[in-house]
Amino acid sequence: MAVKGTEVTIARIYLTEGNKQAEVLLKRLHDWEQVRGVTIFRGIAGYGESGKIHTSKWVDLSLDLPVVVEFFDTPEKMEAIIDHLGDTIKPGHMLTWSARIND
Numbered sequence: 167m168a169v170k171g172t173e174v175t176i177a178r179i180y181l182t183e184g185n186k187q188a189e190v191l192l193k194r195l196h197d198w199e200q201v202r203g204v205t206i207f208r209g210i211a212g213y214g215e216s217g218k219i220h221t222s223k224w225v226d227l228s229l230d231l232p233v234v235v236e237f238f239d240t241p242e243k244m245e246a247i248i249d250h251l252g253d254t255i256k257p258g259h260m261l262t263w264s265a266r267i268n269d
Contacts, residue, residue, distance in 0.1 A: 171266035174202075175244035177237055178261045179251075182220060183208065184230035187254075191235050199247050204237040215258065238265070 181187050188206050195201050209232035211221040220230050239247070241264070248262065 169266065171268050173241060174238045174265055174267055175241045176263055176265050177244060177248060179235045179255055180214065180259045181233045181235065182214075182230050183233045188233045188235050191251075191254075195235075195237055195247075199243075199250070201237045201239045201243070201247065203239075204235065207234040207236070209233065238267075 179191065181191075192204060192206060195204050209220075211219065212232035213219045214232075220232055238244070244262070248260070251260070
């Protein structure tokens with residue numbers, strides 16, 4: 167039995183909201199790269215390579231929370247996009263994997 171659906175590549179980029187990089191990335195993915203879909207998730211807590219915990223509490227509404235930018239498109243298009251983003255995304259902050267979308 168053949169697997170149904172169209173093959174895509176998904177990318178997930180880990181950022182913090184304090185540097186406004188997610189907003190710039192969203193505009194680029196929409197206007198210039200024209201990917202099929204983008205979602206930005208804002209975390210309530212997390213930490214990365216620095217080990218510093220970024221968290222949101224009722225008393226401390228931090229503006230430096232974790233942000234995840236996730237997007238997908240055809241494998242060929244994604245390969246080019248990932249090459250374009252190579253200089254702007256810190257090493258170790260982008261994951262990619264293959265998936266299928268329902269047609």
